[in-house]
Amino acid sequence: MVPSYEDxxxxxxxxxxxxxxxxxxxxxKKTLSNTSGIQRVALPDLFTLPLRQHVGMEGGCIxxxxxxxxxxxxxxxxxxPYAVPVHAPSSGEVVAIAxxxxxxPSGLTEMCISIRPDGxxxxxxxxxxxxxxxxxxxxLIEAICNAGISGLGGAGFPTHIKTSSSKPVEFLxxxxxxxxxxxTADDRLMxxxxxxxxxxxxxxxxxxxxxxxVIAVEDNKPEAIExxxxxxxxxxxxxxxxxxxxxxxxxxxxxxQIITGREVPRNGLPADIGILMFNVGTAYAIxxxxxxxxxxxxxxxxxxxxxxxxxxxxxxxxxxxVGHLLDHAEYQPEKQRAPRVIMGGPMxxxxxxxxxxxxxxxxxxLLVPGKRELADDDVERPCIRCSExxxxxxxxxxxxxxxxxxxxxxxxxxxxxxxxxxxxCGACAYVCPxxxxxxxxxxxxxxxxxxxxxxxxxxxxxxxRFEARKARLEQEKREREERHRKAKEARMAxxxxxxxxxxxxxxxxxxxxxxxKKQSQQSAGTASQPPEDKKAQVAAAVxxxxxKKATRQSxxxxxxxxxAAPSEGSDDKQEKVAAAIxxxxxKKAxxxxxxxxxxxxxxxxxxxxxxxxxxxxRVAAAVxxxxxKKQARExxxxxxxxxxxxxxxxxxSTSDKDARIAAAVxxxxxKKAxxxMPRQSNEHSARDEAAxxxxxxxxxxxxRIAAAVxxxxxKKAxxxxxxxxx
Amino acid sequence: MALSFSIxxxxxxxxxxxxxxxxxxxxxxxxxDPLVDxxxxxxxxxxxxxxxxxxxxxxxxxxANGEDINKCPPGGEATIKxxxxxxxxxxxxxxxxxxxxxxxxxxxxREDECIGCTKCIQACxxxxxxGAAKQMxxxxxxxxxxxxxxVDPCPVxxxxxxxxxxxxxxxxxxxxxxxxxxxPVKMVS
Numbered sequence: 001m002v003p004s005y006e007d008x009x010x011x012x013x014x015x016x017x018x019x020x021x022x023x024x025x026x027x028x029k030k031t032l033s034n035t036s037g038i039q040r041v042a043l044p045d046l047f048t049l050p051l052r053q054h055v056g057m058e059g060g061c062i063x064x065x066x067x068x069x070x071x072x073x074x075x076x077x078x079x080x081p082y083a084v085p086v087h088a089p090s091s092g093e094v095v096a097i098a099x100x101x102x103x104x105p106s107g108l109t110e111m112c113i114s115i116r117p118d119g120x121x122x123x124x125x126x127x128x129x130x131x132x133x134x135x136x137x138x139x140l141i142e143a144i145c146n147a148g149i150s151g152l153g154g155a156g157f158p159t160h161i162k163t164s165s166s167k168p169v170e171f172l173x174x175x176x177x178x179x180x181x182x183x184t185a186d187d188r189l190m191x192x193x194x195x196x197x198x199x200x201x202x203x204x205x206x207x208x209x210x211x212x213x214v215i216a217v218e219d220n221k222p223e224a225i226e227x228x229x230x231x232x233x234x235x236x237x238x239x240x241x242x243x244x245x246x247x248x249x250x251x252x253x254x255x256x257q258i259i260t261g262r263e264v265p266r267n268g269l270p271a272d273i274g275i276l277m278f279n280v281g282t283a284y285a286i287x288x289x290x291x292x293x294x295x296x297x298x299x300x301x302x303x304x305x306x307x308x309x310x311x312x313x314x315x316x317x318x319x320x321x322v323g324h325l326l327d328h329a330e331y332q333p334e335k336q337r338a339p340r341v342i343m344g345g346p347m348x349x350x351x352x353x354x355x356x357x358x359x360x361x362x363x364x365x366l367l368v369p370g371k372r373e374l375a376d377d378d379v380e381r382p383c384i385r386c387s388e389x390x391x392x393x394x395x396x397x398x399x400x401x402x403x404x405x406x407x408x409x410x411x412x413x414x415x416x417x418x419x420x421x422x423x424x425c426g427a428c429a430y431v432c433p434x435x436x437x438x439x440x441x442x443x444x445x446x447x448x449x450x451x452x453x454x455x456x457x458x459x460x461x462x463x464x465r466f467e468a469r470k471a472r473l474e475q476e477k478r479e480r481e482e483r484h485r486k487a488k489e490a491r492m493a494x495x496x497x498x499x500x501x502x503x504x505x506x507x508x509x510x511x512x513x514x515x516x517k518k519q520s521q522q523s524a525g526t527a528s529q530p531p532e533d534k535k536a537q538v539a540a541a542v543x544x545x546x547x548k549k550a551t552r553q554s555x556x557x558x559x560x561x562x563x564a565a566p567s568e569g570s571d572d573k574q575e576k577v578a579a580a581i582x583x584x585x586x587k588k589a590x591x592x593x594x595x596x597x598x599x600x601x602x603x604x605x606x607x608x609x610x611x612x613x614x615x616x617x618r619v620a621a622a623v624x625x626x627x628x629k630k631q632a633r634e635x636x637x638x639x640x641x642x643x644x645x646x647x648x649x650x651x652x653s654t655s656d657k658d659a660r661i662a663a664a665v666x667x668x669x670x671k672k673a674x675x676x677m678p679r680q681s682n683e684h685s686a687r688d689e690a691a692x693x694x695x696x697x698x699x700x701x702x703x704r705i706a707a708a709v710x711x712x713x714x715k716k717a718x719x720x721x722x723x724x725x726x
Numbered sequence: 727m728a729l730s731f732s733i734x735x736x737x738x739x740x741x742x743x744x745x746x747x748x749x750x751x752x753x754x755x756x757x758x759d760p761l762v763d764x765x766x767x768x769x770x771x772x773x774x775x776x777x778x779x780x781x782x783x784x785x786x787x788x789x790a791n792g793e794d795i796n797k798c799p800p801g802g803e804a805t806i807k808x809x810x811x812x813x814x815x816x817x818x819x820x821x822x823x824x825x826x827x828x829x830x831x832x833x834x835x836r837e838d839e840c841i842g843c844t845k846c847i848q849a850c851x852x853x854x855x856x857g858a859a860k861q862m863x864x865x866x867x868x869x870x871x872x873x874x875x876x877v878d879p880c881p882v883x884x885x886x887x888x889x890x891x892x893x894x895x896x897x898x899x900x901x902x903x904x905x906x907x908x909x910p911v912k913m914v915s
Contacts, residue, residue, distance in 0.1 A: 106897040444899040451896060459771035462871045465852040466773045466781060 002273070003261040005170050009212060011261075012239055018261035020254045022394045023246040024427045026181050026347070028220060033304040033311040034184035038192060040315055041328050046095070047115040047319035048358040049086050050102045051076055054156030057083040061113060067094045070124035072295050074146070075113050084148045084158050087295040088124075089317035092117040103343055103360050107353030115319070128293035132203055138164075140207060140290060147289030148296045148361075153250075153279030154348075156362040159286065162276055163207045170274035172210035173259055174201055174283055176217040176224060177243060177250030180345030183365040185300040186280050188313040190217065190224035193284055194231035196291075200283030201238065203290050208276055213238050214259055215280075220245045247347065248425040252277050254394050266421060281364075301363055303329035306370025307336045316359045322366060323355030335370050342367040346374060347426040381434040389428035389438060395421050399428035403438050406445035411452065414445050422446075520703030762790045768808045772800040773851035774873030776825045781851065789813065799825035800872070831887040832870040833877070837862050839884035846876035846885060 003011075003018075011017065052058035059076030063069060069088040076086045092115045099109035129135055129143060145160035153175060174197075178186040190197060205213055215232070217225045219242040232238040243249055243258055253264045255277065262273045270277055278286075281299060288294045297318055304311040309330030316325055322341060333339040342349040343357070345365055389399035398417055405413040422442050429438040765786035772782070777797035779785040789795055795809040796818045803820065810817035820827060835846070835855070842860040847853075854870045857863030865876075877885045890896070 102894070104894045104897075105899070106892075106894055108892060108894050108897060110894060440899065447898050451898065455770075456767075458871075459769075462771040462773065462852050462869070463766070463782065465854070465869065466771065469851065469853050470781075 005211065005274075008171070008260050012212075012214070012241065012259075015241075017241070017243065017258050020249070020257040020394050021396050022392045022427060023248065023254075024392050024430050025245070026247055026430060028181045028245070029304070030182065030184050030187065030220070032182065032184075032306075033302050033313055034187050036312050038188050038300055038313045038315055039328070041317075041320070041325060043090055043117045043119065043121065043317070044320050044324040045116070046321070047089050047092075047117065047317065048100050048321065048356070049075060049089070049113045049115070049319040050100070050358065050360060051086060051111050051113065053086060053318070053360040054084065054150035054158060054362065055082075058111075059083045059085055061097055061111075063094050063097075063113065065094050065097055068092070068118075069094060069115060071121055072126065072297060073124040074148070074295070081161065082158055084145055084150050084160070085295075086113070086318070087148055087297050088115055089297045089319050090115070090117040091120050091122045101354045101357055103352070103357050103363060105350035112358070123294075126293035129290050130292075132290050133206060137207055140203065143293075144286060144289055146295070147285070149282065149285045149289060150296075150361055151279060152281035152285060152299055152361060152364070153252075154362060154364075159278070159282055162271070162278070163204065165208070165271045165276065167271045168274060169208045169210040169271070169276050170212065171260060171276070172201075172204060172208060172213045173255065173275060173277040174204075174213070174215040174280055175250060175252070175255055175277055176215060176221070176228070176280040177255060178221070179218060179245070179247045179250035180347050180365075181247075182304045182367055183302050183345050184304070185302045185313055185364045187221045187224050188302075189284060189300050190221070190280055191227050194224075194227040196287045197228070197280050197283045198231040198235070198238075199291055200278075200285070200287035201232075203286050204276075204278060204283065210276070215240045216243050216255055216259060217241070218243050218245045218249060247427060247430075248394055248423070251394065251423050251425060253423065266418075296361065299359075299361065299363070301325060301359060302365040303331075303368075304365065305342075305368035306373050307332055307368035316363075318361060319358045321356045321358055322352060325359065325366060326355070326368065329366075329368075331368050333368075336368065337371055340369065342369065347430065348424060379435050380437065383434055383436060386433060388431040388433065392427040392431045394425060394427060395423060397422055399438050402445075403436065403441050406441040409445075409448070411445065411449050415449065419445055419449070516703055762786045764812055765789050765809065768801075768805055768812065769798060770801040770805060770871075772871035772873045774800060774871070774875060775851075776800070778824070794818070794821065796821045797824045799827050802827035830890045831872040831874075832867050832890055833865045833872070833874075834867075834886045834888045835863055835865055836884040836886065837864060839882055841882055843881055845879040845881065849875045849879045851875060 051061060057078060057080040059078030059080070061075065062077045063073075063075050069075070069092060071088055071091045073088045074085040075088055076083075078085070094113060095116045096112075096114040098112065098114070100112035100114070101107055102110045102112065104110075127143075129140065132140055141160045141164050144163060145158070149159040150156040151159060151162075176186055176190055178184070201213065201215070215228055215238060217228065217240065219225075225240060225242055228240050232240065241259065243255070248254055249258060252270060256270055256273075256275055257263060260273075260275065262275070264270050264275075265272060285296050285299075289296065298315050299318065300313050301316040302311075302313050303325055308326070309332055310328075312329060314325060314328060322343070326341065331341075341352045341355065343352050343363055343366060344350060346367060346369070349365070349367060383400055383403060385400060387400065389403075390397075393399055395418075397419075401417050402414055402419055402422070405417065406419070419442060422439075424439050424442060426439050429436065432438060762783070763786075766783050769782040769786055775781065776799050777785045777788075779788055785793070785797065789809065795813060795815065796806050798805050799820060803817075806817050806820065833846075833855075840857075840862045842857060842862060844857065844859050844863070846863060847855045847857055851873060852869055852871055854866045855863050855876060856866060872887065874887060877883075877887065
């Protein structure tokens with residue numbers, strides 16, 4: 001059912017157009033302001049530029065307070081494709097970057113850059129691309145974006161997004177309808193700047209390559225149509241189509257319906273049905289940006305209303321305070337019941353909260369209505385279900401149903417009645433006999449639904465974040481447990497290994513203990529030399545006594561044998577028995593004594609026992625002496641080691657290297673002493689050993705204490721050296 | 727003959743349907759209780775725990791098991807109404823024991839006073855606080871659900887709950903709090 005391209009062209013050629021449902025015919029009041037040319041306005045004292053002037057994202061501010069800027073210099077920057085920059089409207093100084101009340105019905109503040117003009121109005125360096133056909137399309141689109149051009153018709157959709165559409169374009173429609181009452185900005189622009197508009201259309205044609213180009217102008221602007229005809233007379237493919245005057249024919253969807261008979265799908269864009277539409281003001285701005293390289297810093301604004309002494313159209317720099325322009329139009333608040341300035345037209349505009357609100361890219365009109373021009377606010381009466389609004393609705397909605405449900409805040413119901421297809425044109429409210437501000441209800445409902453949706457999205461995000469965090473915490477816990485388990489396993493494994501290495505360790509420890517014991521004995525020897533001597537003497541005495549006994553035994557046994565012979569006759573048998581016993585005893589004694597001698601010195605084996613014992617004694621004494629000497633030496637060595645430790649302590653300032661060397665030396669000496677000791681101990685007599693062992697417990701204790709003290713000293717030394725190294 | 731034929735026919739049909747149903751039960755298996763999901767979707771996901779559950783989903787499970795629907799102060803009346811609709815019960819006023827409905831707030835850390843203890847970071851259920859040990863912390867306002875859970879753990883009490891300021895994006899076309907009204911879309915001719 002969608003009209004084909006050929007059908008549409010045929011109808012355009014025969015000057016027959018489609019129509020959209022509904023619509024109203026308000027008194028257009030355009031003659032108030034369209035009789036004089038577009039005027040220039042003196043620079044205001046201060047420009048205030050909101051960072052965000054259009055739908056989409058705002059850019060990041062790239063100037064600082066105190067910076068001097070040139071006319072046309074970009075003030076914001078963004079990598080977001082839906083953001084276009086804002087430019088300095090005149091040369092001057094940035095005096096503030098702060099929240100400022102903006103052109104919004106809420107009267108809320110947003111971040112703005114304030115510039116105090118220096119009056120020179122000098123341009124920054126411009127980069128015109130007059131020979132635009134020589135450039136890549138992407139370069140042109142980038143230039144359009146960098147010039148900060150967003151749709152000047154109403155919504156302010158970034159123009160470069162539209163022009164970079166990849167879909168094939170059948171119709172390029174230039175919107176010169178300007179259907180809303182009072183507004184004549186586009187009318188004057190078309191009359192005075194038709195040539196620039198045509199250049200803009202040329203550039204757009206070059207960029208999007210449409211099959212047909214339609215310039216639509218409402219038939220209440222014959223001068224504008226004539227001017228455009230003149231400008232486009234050499235371009236036969238530019239169709240200038242007069243459109244019957246009806247509000248809201250200038251709406252994008254409505255105009256598409258009028259020209260092509262096609263309807264834009266609910267959630268779609270005109271590009272989806274092969275159509276692109278630009279406002280004439282946008283076409284002019286594109287020409288300015290490409291041919292002269294000038295960014296969008298001014299636009300035509302209609303100043304009108306019965307409270308304005310001189311209604312007119314002006315070139316208004318973006319950021320100019322509303323009050324400054326109204327002064328130019330000789331605004332007389334006394335002609336109003338209450339001071340009241342409307343930005344936009346009477347159908348879709350909104351009242352401003354403050355005269356310092358700046359002009360932005362989408363501002364096309366400032367209306368100051370007189371006393372009896374517009375009706376009062378608070379005269380809303382109940383809906384009488386007359387269905388006038390449904391007849392007037394250009395989107396074929398049921399405004400009374402929407403109103404009903406919007407008032408009851410039944411958000412799902414209003415959506416069922418396609419609230420979001422409402423273009424907020426105000427035709428329903430215009431025709432309402434009860435003077436219900438219907439659009440206001442729709443706007444409230446829309447914003448409530450949007451906020452609810454945002455909140456739901458946010459809740460969803462919060463839920464995801466919460467779950468992600470929970471998952472993360474659980475994973476961390478698992479990892480921690482895993483780590484603990486592994487550490488435990490490692491510990492277990494280590495302790496099992498210790499079963500083998502541990503026994504080795506134990507052996508080593510036992511060896512060390514034994515060595516320490518021996519050493520302690522030695523040191524005890526040095527400490528208690530007299531008792532050691534005594535012991536030696538005791539041992540010697542014992543040995544002597546034994547030797548004596550042995551000699552006595554041998555004396556008695558040896559003579560007993562010769563004695564036995566003479567007494568053979570008397571008691572032969574007894575004597576023989578006694579002799580045998582004595583022999584046995586002697587033998588035993590002899591057998592015993594060599595064993596003892598073997599232990600002490602194998603050399604004395606064969607010598608006679610008495611001599612042997614003497615020798616033994618002497619040997620023992622010599623051994624004891626030698627031992628004592630050695631112990632004394634060792635003690636002195638230990639002392640020297642200790643003193644070297646102490647020296648290390650004292651001289652730790654020098655370096656820990658010294659200390660380490662000293663420690664190593666001490667260790668080596670100790671080792672040597674230990675090595676010596678076993679040799680000595682081999683030479684010790686068993687008795688000496690036995691005698692010494694009585695002292696070992698005490699000595700060991702002492703030795704341990706000494707070792708602990710030494711360890712503590714060593715630690716202290718190490719710490720000192722460490723701290724000094726640090 | 728006719729009897730056995732009909733028995734066989736019905737048996738075959740039963741077998742086919744059984745197979746289809748068996749396949750469908752595997753193919754279209756629903757992982758979790760869809761009612762819990764629906765309730766969870768209605769709850770505001772602040773994860774504040776004011777209902778006595780550790781998060782919104784546990785409370786959703788609780789509601790699915792017959793718990794009261796009026797224990798969610800952040801959701802307030804709107805949530806209670808939706809839950810009542812979903813559960814088919816009468817809406818009740820918010821249970822005061824769990825707190826009162828309040829304007830939406832977000833946490834704000836007075837950064838000069840922050841000592842960098844990370845306690846609030848550990849308390850935040852949605853990871854909306856940024857910082858490290860002995861470094862200043864700050865709240866990601868966009869991610870903050872206003873659950874209040876970070877306020878108590880702060881040892882230096884440097885966290886405030888600040889009401890969200892209205893922006894042009896969050897404005898609800900309510901002229902009662904703006905200096906000027908909407909215009910009548912009506913012209914006297």
